Amino acid sequence: LQALKRKPDLFLCSNLDVKAVFQCGVLSLKFPEAPTVKASCGFFTELLPRCGEIAPVGQVVHENGKVLLQAVLEGVGGQASRSLMDHFAEILFALNKHCFSYLSIW
Numbered sequence: 054l055q056a057l058k059r060k061p062d063l064f065l066c067s068n069l070d071v072k073a074v075f076q077c078g079v080l081s082l083k084f085p086e087a088p089t090v091k092a093s094c095g096f097f098t099e100l101l102p103r104c105g106e107i108a109p110v111g112q113v114v115h116e117n118g119k120v121l122l123q124a125v126l127e128g129v130g131g132q133a134s135r136s137l138m139d140h141f142a143e144i145l146f147a148l149n150k151h152c153f154s155y156l157s158i159w
Contacts (some may be wrong), residue, residue: 061133075117084122087134094140097121101147112154114152119159122148 078100081093104111112157121144127133128141148156 069109071113072117075113075121076121079117079121079124082121082128083132087137090128090133090137091140094137094144098147099152101144104151115155118148118152118155122156122159 078093078096081089081096082158084090084093087116087150100110125141125144125148129138129145
């Protein structure tokens with residue numbers, strides 16, 4: 054999360070597997086530890102606004118966003134603690150704002 058905030062062009066690096074980072078974030082949304090889930094939610098709320106400006110991020114979100122949406126909805130549906138609902142809502146807001154055309158398809 055801090056790397057994304059401070060140096061978003063890191064995601065342009067050819068050595069970085071953006072898909073693997075994305076999938077790790079999705080898996081982290083399902084962890085039982087609230088701080089981990091909160092950090093993962095923060096990662097996605099920082100990542101999603103960059104879909105349009107960083108091509109590798111946009112491509113990964115386009116191809117794997119459905120998995121992210123599913124994980125968020127599972128968390129909201131009862132898998133995660135109620136104290137984390139605001140954080141999941143932030144991801145939904147970011148998806149709605151920055152990936153609306155994909156959101157309706159997913």
